[in-house]
Amino acid sequence: MRKFALQAFFYDYCIPTSHSSLSGGFLSGLEPMVRNLGLDSPVADACRAAAFASHGIKLHRKFLIYQAEILHQNLLRHLALRIQTPAANSKENLTIAVLLGLYQMIISEENNPGHHTAHAAGVAAILQIDNNYSRVLQTVLTGHPLLLGSRQKIGIPSPRVEIGIDxxxxxxxxxxxxxxxxxxxxxxxxxxxxxxxxxxxxxxxxxxxxxxxxxxxxxxxxxxxxxxxxxxxxxxxxxxxxxxxxxxxxxxxxxxxxxxxxxxxxxxxxxxxxxxxxxxxxxxxxxxxxxxxxxxxxxxxxxxxxxxxxxxxxxxxxxxxxxxxxxxxxxxxxxxxxxxxxxxxxxxxxxxxxxxxxxxxxxxxxxxxxxxIGQAAFLAEASGIDSKYLMDGWLLILLGLLV
Incomplete structure (x- = not known):
């Protein structure tokens, strides 16, 4: 089941780059990262958590949602330990934080907005910047060690890359x-x-x-x-x-x-x-x-x-x-x-x-x-949603376009 969950996530959420000069895809670098880190790595488990949650919601299978939450809790403990080490600000931790934020957006319910804002704050902490999406945009444009591989995806000039579309x-x-x-x-x-x-x-x-x-x-x-x-x-x-x-x-x-x-x-x-x-x-x-x-x-x-x-x-x-x-x-x-x-x-x-x-x-x-996607149903019904809640969600989506 773990293997199928990983395959399902790659199909459902990873959009490969279709045209090198026009498109950056979505989570397009994730599958190569998982294969490099290992199919039992924390990044792979973050993918599985999102897949179990998404299919659990669609199929009304509480068992899958339960499996997703177990993985989520284990990953929270993993991140809590990792951020206390010299390797706290790593591409792996950044990717896990983004994926857990997406997981929270998936499991949101009409009466429960979810907690993706906490993971957005974690992303900002890993990048060592203020927690707002404008600051993230500026960080991407000006360069960051954890996002350097993403700069070409948004067309930032380098000796070998032309100015891009966005x-x-x-x-x-x-x-x-x-x-x-x-x-x-x-x-x-x-x-x-x-x-x-x-x-x-x-x-x-x-x-x-x-x-x-x-x-x-x-x-x-x-x-x-x-x-x-x-x-x-x-x-x-x-x-x-x-x-x-x-x-x-x-x-x-x-x-x-x-x-x-x-x-x-x-x-x-x-x-x-x-x-x-x-x-x-x-x-x-x-x-x-x-x-x-x-x-x-x-x-x-x-x-x-x-x-x-x-x-x-x-x-x-x-x-x-x-x-x-x-x-x-x-x-x-x-x-x-x-x-x-x-x-x-x-x-x-x-x-x-x-x-x-x-x-x-x-x-x-x-x-x-x-x-x-639980948060979609929540957004349809909720009123007076805090702008920070929406912007943090957009921030996580933005980083998914860059991963």
Whole structure:
């Protein structure tokens, strides 16, 4: 059973690099690491814990979930001992911390958010940096001994590597993070009209610059990196199930590329939502793109990517789409894991139509039940989720793209 669990994890969660100059994959270096360290190594057991948990949820097998928790507890003790040694800050420990964070995201329940935040803090401690995803991005871009092997995956220049596709995107996200946090904290305090006007005067020009940078990033991508529309989609229906929202269906080179596109899309949606909350300024005259229209198109693009993220075989999905009301052939859980934070964020944006937001919640619920990702179901139902909880989850996903 241990052998099969490891094989299942590699299939379900490890996405190999499909194109060396365009894609970094997801957990793409994990299988070689396990084979190098040994099939009974702590890293291998961390993979098994995630596999047992995911399949236990999907198959409703409490025994598998119990086996996962035993492995999890053993690994916690292992890490506690290792961090007291000179080898505390090792690539092996970093990988285990990331995998245990993913495990916590998998076993989350509708009434139990899980404890991935503790493992995100452990990751930051191993990297010896502050625990926030902007700091992790900066660390990756500037270099870190434990992440040097990842620098090529995100296109950081070296004597043999050209500038890649997402260095620009990561820099935009680093600049966006503090402004997003500032605005969220500001509106949480119920400001008056004058305060809102003063904030708009101060921050809106910067938001517009970032908005244009994100749009420029999308427009500048190579043709082979862009999505390809393979179907016009399903007809309109009431309460569409996962994968069945009316509209087109797109495919990508791989899930890594699809994820970067959706990161840029949700960032644009959030920016548009933030700008819509601010009054129009005289300096906005040269900026005529309607916020709501752009956000709607970005959300449509995310929806068009969902069958690719969530189905096992797009051709089967397209062939059978008139027979069903939701995806019946769930794909690799990695596909759901990589998009769940983006669609959760979209489901909470007032700038998007209600039916679209409800559809995103429907997809999250489906991912929890059919893909074995407990946190997806939690995100669909929970309200007032702490932003740190979400950002720590995104941090762990980000590091999965780099491992």
């Amino acid at each position: 260095r620009w995107l990561l820099n935009i996200l680093i600049k966006f993070s503090p402004m997003w946090k500032r605005m969220e904290a500001f509106f949480a305090g119920v400001p008056n009209a004058q305060d809102i006007f003063d904030l708009a005067l101060d921050i809106k020009p910067e938001l517009i610059i970032l908005d244009r940078e994100l749009e420029d990033w999308q427009k500048s991508q190579k043709e082979e990196f862009k999505p390809v529309t393979i179907d016009s989609g399903v007809p309109p229906s009431i309460n569409p199930g996962a994968g069945y929202y009316p509209g087109r269906v797109d495919m990508y080179i791989d899930l890594y590329v699809a994820t970067l596109w959706n990161i840029s899309r949700i960032a644009l949606c959030i920016l548009k939502n933030l700008m819509a909350r601010l009054p129009t300024m005289p300096s906005d005259d040269s900026y005529s793109e309607p916020d709501q229209q752009t956000a709607f198109h970005m959300a449509e693009d995310m929806i068009a990517s969902l069958p690719y993220h969530l189905s096992e075989d797009l051709q089967i999905f397209l062939k059978d789409r008139h027979k069903h009301t939701k995806i019946t052939n769930p794909g690799r859980p990695a596909g759901g894991l990589l998009i769940m934070h983006a669609i959760h964020a979209a489901s909470r944006l007032e700038i998007l139509p209600l039916d679209m937001r409800e559809y995103f919640e429907t997809c999250l619920t489906w991912m929890g039940k059919r893909m074995g």
